[in-house]
Amino acid sequence: xxxxxxxxxxxxxxxxxxxxxxxxxLLSDALRHDVGLTGxxxxxxxxxxxxxxxxxxxxxxxxxxxxxxxxxxxxITTVEGLADADGSLxxxxxxxKECHGLQCGFCTPGFLTTITAGLEENPSPTPEEAxxxxxxxxxxxxxxxxxxxxxxxxxxxRGGDA
Amino acid sequence: MTTRMLGEKVQRVEDDRLLRxxxxxxxxxxxxxxxxxxxxxxxxxxxxxxxxxxxxxxxDGVVAVWTYDDLTGPMAEPLPLLIxxxxxxxxxxxxxxxxxxxxxxxxxxAFVVAEDRYVxxxxxxxxxxxxxxxxxxxxxxxxxxxxxxxxxxxxGNVAARLEQATGDADAAIAAAxxxxxxxxxxxxxxxxxxxxxxxxxxxxxxxxxxxxWSSTQTSTGVRxxxxxxxxxxxxxxxxxxxxxxxxxxxxxxxxxxxxxxVPMAAMALGRPVKFTEDRRExxxxxxxxRGQLQHVDVGFDDEGRLLGMSVxxxxxxxxxxxxxxxxxxxxxxxxLGPYKxxxxxxxxxxxxxxxxxxxxxxxxxxPQGVFLMERTMDAIAAYLGRDRAEVRAANFIQPDxxxxxxxxxxxxxxxxxxxxxxxxxxxxxxxxxxxxxxxESVRQEARREGRRVGIGLACYVxxxxxxPYEGAHINVETTGKVKVAIGLTSQGQGHxxxxxxxxxxxxxxxxxxxxxxxGDTRRMGYAVGTFASRAAVMSGSAVALAARxxxxxxxxxxxxxxxxxxEDLEIVDGHxxxxxxxxxxxxxxxxxxxxxxxxxxxDEASKLATxxxxxxxxxxxxxxxxxxxxxxxxxxSPERSTFAAGMHAVVVETDPDTAEVKILRYAVVHDCxxxxxxxxxxxxxxxxxxxxxxxxxxxxxxxDESGQLLxxxxxDFLMPYVTEVPERIEVxxxxxxxxxxxxxxxxxxxxxxxxxxxxxASAIEDAEGIPIRRMPISPxxxxxLRRKAAENAGSVENAGSVESARSxxxxxxxxx
Numbered sequence: 001x002x003x004x005x006x007x008x009x010x011x012x013x014x015x016x017x018x019x020x021x022x023x024x025x026l027l028s029d030a031l032r033h034d035v036g037l038t039g040x041x042x043x044x045x046x047x048x049x050x051x052x053x054x055x056x057x058x059x060x061x062x063x064x065x066x067x068x069x070x071x072x073x074x075x076i077t078t079v080e081g082l083a084d085a086d087g088s089l090x091x092x093x094x095x096x097k098e099c100h101g102l103q104c105g106f107c108t109p110g111f112l113t114t115i116t117a118g119l120e121e122n123p124s125p126t127p128e129e130a131x132x133x134x135x136x137x138x139x140x141x142x143x144x145x146x147x148x149x150x151x152x153x154x155x156x157x158r159g160g161d162a
Numbered sequence: 163m164t165t166r167m168l169g170e171k172v173q174r175v176e177d178d179r180l181l182r183x184x185x186x187x188x189x190x191x192x193x194x195x196x197x198x199x200x201x202x203x204x205x206x207x208x209x210x211x212x213x214x215x216x217x218x219x220x221x222d223g224v225v226a227v228w229t230y231d232d233l234t235g236p237m238a239e240p241l242p243l244l245i246x247x248x249x250x251x252x253x254x255x256x257x258x259x260x261x262x263x264x265x266x267x268x269x270x271x272a273f274v275v276a277e278d279r280y281v282x283x284x285x286x287x288x289x290x291x292x293x294x295x296x297x298x299x300x301x302x303x304x305x306x307x308x309x310x311x312x313x314x315x316x317x318g319n320v321a322a323r324l325e326q327a328t329g330d331a332d333a334a335i336a337a338a339x340x341x342x343x344x345x346x347x348x349x350x351x352x353x354x355x356x357x358x359x360x361x362x363x364x365x366x367x368x369x370x371x372x373x374x375w376s377s378t379q380t381s382t383g384v385r386x387x388x389x390x391x392x393x394x395x396x397x398x399x400x401x402x403x404x405x406x407x408x409x410x411x412x413x414x415x416x417x418x419x420x421x422x423x424v425p426m427a428a429m430a431l432g433r434p435v436k437f438t439e440d441r442r443e444x445x446x447x448x449x450x451x452r453g454q455l456q457h458v459d460v461g462f463d464d465e466g467r468l469l470g471m472s473v474x475x476x477x478x479x480x481x482x483x484x485x486x487x488x489x490x491x492x493x494x495x496x497x498l499g500p501y502k503x504x505x506x507x508x509x510x511x512x513x514x515x516x517x518x519x520x521x522x523x524x525x526x527x528x529p530q531g532v533f534l535m536e537r538t539m540d541a542i543a544a545y546l547g548r549d550r551a552e553v554r555a556a557n558f559i560q561p562d563x564x565x566x567x568x569x570x571x572x573x574x575x576x577x578x579x580x581x582x583x584x585x586x587x588x589x590x591x592x593x594x595x596x597x598x599x600x601x602e603s604v605r606q607e608a609r610r611e612g613r614r615v616g617i618g619l620a621c622y623v624x625x626x627x628x629x630p631y632e633g634a635h636i637n638v639e640t641t642g643k644v645k646v647a648i649g650l651t652s653q654g655q656g657h658x659x660x661x662x663x664x665x666x667x668x669x670x671x672x673x674x675x676x677x678x679x680x681g682d683t684r685r686m687g688y689a690v691g692t693f694a695s696r697a698a699v700m701s702g703s704a705v706a707l708a709a710r711x712x713x714x715x716x717x718x719x720x721x722x723x724x725x726x727x728x729e730d731l732e733i734v735d736g737h738x739x740x741x742x743x744x745x746x747x748x749x750x751x752x753x754x755x756x757x758x759x760x761x762x763x764x765d766e767a768s769k770l771a772t773x774x775x776x777x778x779x780x781x782x783x784x785x786x787x788x789x790x791x792x793x794x795x796x797x798x799s800p801e802r803s804t805f806a807a808g809m810h811a812v813v814v815e816t817d818p819d820t821a822e823v824k825i826l827r828y829a830v831v832h833d834c835x836x837x838x839x840x841x842x843x844x845x846x847x848x849x850x851x852x853x854x855x856x857x858x859x860x861x862x863x864x865x866d867e868s869g870q871l872l873x874x875x876x877x878d879f880l881m882p883y884v885t886e887v888p889e890r891i892e893v894x895x896x897x898x899x900x901x902x903x904x905x906x907x908x909x910x911x912x913x914x915x916x917x918x919x920x921x922x923a924s925a926i927e928d929a930e931g932i933p934i935r936r937m938p939i940s941p942x943x944x945x946x947l948r949r950k951a952a953e954n955a956g957s958v959e960n961a962g963s964v965e966s967a968r969s970x971x972x973x974x975x976x977x978x
Contacts, residue, residue: 002222003222022280024280025280029279032189032190033193033278036193037183038183038186038187038189038190039182039183039184039185040183041187041356041357041407042189043356043357043407043441043876044441044875044876045440045441046441046875046876046877048875048876048877049356049876051356078183079181079182079183080182080183080184082182082183083182089178089181089182093181093182096177096181097173097174097177097178097181098173100173100174100841100842100844100845102177102180102181102654103408103654103655103656103845103849104355104356104357104405104406104407104408104653104654105176105177105180105181105185105405105407105654106185106187106355106356106357106405106407106408107356107407108180108181109183112181127889131884131885131889134884135883135884135885136883137883138356138876138881138883139356140353140354140355140356140408140410140849140853140881141356141408141654141845141849142845142848142849142852143845143847143848143849143850143851143852143853143887143891143914144848144852144883144884144887145848145887145888145889145890145891146845146848147884148884148889
């Protein structure tokens with residue numbers, strides 16, 4: 001029994017990747033193992049932890065709950081696409097560094113993408129809104145306090161009221 | 163002078179890579195490797211009658227299948243019993259693949275290697291196993307009753323019974339003016355790092371070398387296990403620990419079956435092989451912890467001083483016991499906390515059940531020990547009508563009593579002797595931080611608003627930095643860059659930053675020039691691992707000692723070159739100079755060149771060290787007791803552990819209708835000796851507190867009576883999100899340096915989680931006026947306790963029993 005593979009064109013971080021995948025291949029696996037962008041991490045494979053969060057057309061999605069074949073028409077942003085154009089850390093990344101918002105770093109890419117989208121929607125969150133913004137992602141190391149601080153710092157770095 | 167780095171909140175050098183998605187975790191490696199799926203037992207206890215793997219061979223993309231019958235030599239023997247103990251009379255460990263019998267849901271039975279994980283899972287689903295189910299032993303009560311046995315040849319399901327005592331506790335209790343008894347219970351939880359286990363192996367037939375990457379807390383341990391199981395010399399096996407997505411204890415145990423099966427398959431197939439555990443597998447095949455039943459008898463005086471205390475523990479260690487008795491020994495000994503009972507006796511039984519194995523999870527038995535002691539303290543305070551903090555203070559070891567010998571044997575086989583501390587000051591700081599003495603007004607205020615609040619506190623002492631040793635190797639490159647290798651691993655603790663801070667200070671080099679590598683047996687083959695809050699103490703000390711060696715050598719070589727006396731030299735900003743005369747200085751990189759006499763110049767700088775340029779023709783180029791290179795290697799091996807301490811307080815509000823528990827304030831005072839990087843230490847505390855909140859209020863392993871784990875997913879095992887943890891943790895530090903190591907460091911990694919179960923029990927009991935004897939506690943359990951308390955209200959015939967030892971009568975509670 002040989003599995004049918006499909007030609008899929010993925011647009012990831014502004015680059016086109018043509019891959020051949022079975023219909024059942026998860027977007028998370030396609031990004032990690034077919035495209036080779038391993039910054040997107042898989043923590044639970046059932047959509048609860050949020051580590052695999054990527055942006056599809058700017059909106060955060062759990063890439064472990066998306067089939068790669070269904071992502072063809074989307075513009076996908078992964079953690080690898082969050083740095084500034086000049087190569088320096090983007091505001092959310094920079095804020096995490098300044099605020100010690102990460103320890104082991106495994107859940108971090110999912111937080112970074114989630115917050116990137118969150119700040120697009122709400123550039124000047126209150127502390128309560130900052131907590132709300134990350135309330136769907138699990139972290140086992142940091143206790144979240146510094147992640148919330150990172151959200152607020154990232155808003156500052158982005159020039160929140162813009 | 164270079165700015166001192168020790169004690170500074172230095173930003174982490176790890177972060178840049180991790181934030182860009184350029185971390186290298188084990189599943190990121192060896193793209194294109196063959197992938198593994200494991201057939202795991204669906205039964206908690208069953209005999210394996212037959213395994214039919216034939217249908218698997220039709221699956222396109224399957225490369226190989228192993229069952230127990232395919233294992234040979236040491237691979238067919240049980241996995242090692244890592245920590246033997248004389249009391250462990252019935253130690254049993256599992257086979258890499260189940261032999262004849264399975265003893266928990268999730269136990270590995272067959273190992274499939276295929277072109278990718280999807281295909282491997284397809285194949286696993288086609289393996290047909292015929293089982294003969296056996297009765298499952300689930301929970302401590304079932305294990306104790308021994309109606310059924312986990313292992314036929316282990317009577318009573320008891321692996322070990324261990325008693326320790328100082329003084330005659332029973333006589334002291336009998337003679338005491340007041341006595342209480344408590345029955346307590348702590349349920350199972352688990353480390354649950356966001357990254358599960360994973361292993362990659364590559365066999366190089368040309369070099370005859372095996373390289374293994376594993377998401378482990380001990381690369382040297384995995385190396386030794388793999389070499390032994392596969393019949394290789396240690397020197398043929400390299401184990402590299404890449405970035406690790408959290409450990410918290412579960413990745414200490416080794417070898418996990420897959421850690422030896424993957425290298426075995428890589429050698430057999432001649433291709434790289436990868437195993438990446440999924441979340442459900444992690445729940446049912448990686449270790450849990452915590453589950454214990456406890457009984458306490460205590461006798462005390464009018465001040466609440468412990469005259470005699472007798473503790474019985476029943477510890478559920480699961481189906482096998484590879485990690486020995488470490489967890490219950492720690493519970494037994496660390497229950498003592500900052501206190502000094504006049505007589506103490508503790509006996510535990512470590513019991514087999516048909517559930518996942520139990521090995522240390524952050525805190526490693528201490529949360530249970532602190533629970534039993536702090537519940538006892540609160541019960542005494544309630545009985546005597548005294549302030550809970552006051553009763554604790556009456557029992558403290560005093561600052562002038564250190565070193566304090568608890569006259570017990572600790573988990574490392576060494577005497578339980580506390581090295582330093584100041585418990586009264588910690589308590590004073592905690593009371594001030596949380597406003598302990600003013601809390602009654604807070605309570606009254608809340609009551610007026612129709613709200614129910616309570617405050618709790620819990621104290622702990624934590625033996626940290628257990629031996630036997632750790633080492634460090636430091637090498638100064640001719641560029642002046644300083645390369646540091648430590649043997650233990652990192653799982654997010656910021657070792658590359660913290661140890662670089664130590665080296666920068668000790669050696670007098672810029673922080674940016676120091677690069678630390680951890681957990682790579684090619685760079686440091688002698689190491690133990692990262693657990694037991696030991697990395698900063700052990701490797702931090704080793705790094706300091708090795709840096710001092712390098713410094714001494716640099717000064718010796720530079721003294722020759724600068725024609726100065728060694729004692730007049732100093733190293734500042736990466737240059738050796740005559741003290742106060744920076745004009746004539748020598749870069750450390752140049753000293754490195756001079757340290758290595760050369761025949762051949764390979765670049766401009768190295769010309770300085772060639773044979774017609776340097777050296778006394780009457781002496782050997784390398785002196786008899788010397789070695790080439792500006793390097794140092796040293797090991798730190800303390801005679802015993804160093805003891806950190808801390809106290810937490812929490813203010814909670816309990817919902818009068820839903821019984822939900824809300825955290826209003828959380829305060830921590832903490833003493834881990836010298837702080838290397840306060841930012842990292844506070845991060846450890848935050849994370850520990852969050853795990854503690856999970857363990858106290860949300861997380862448990864919900865086994866049914868047949869041994870099925872009902873909540874084996876993140877949907878159902880309730881790990882805290884940001885919405886469940888305190889918004890702010892108020893932290894105050896005390897630094898009483900350890901006299902046992904060169905920098906005065908004590909460990910900090912586990913501290914945050916240790917007092918949580920005790921702490922929340924204390925606060926909820928205070929809010930509700932109902933004794934809390936079992937943790938974690940869910941809203942529905944609290945609701946049930948309220949209902950039972952209301953039913954019992956008015957019936958006082960049980961006076962004198964534990965149930966009467968509540969802080970306030972139920973009637974009062976209800977009137978709030």
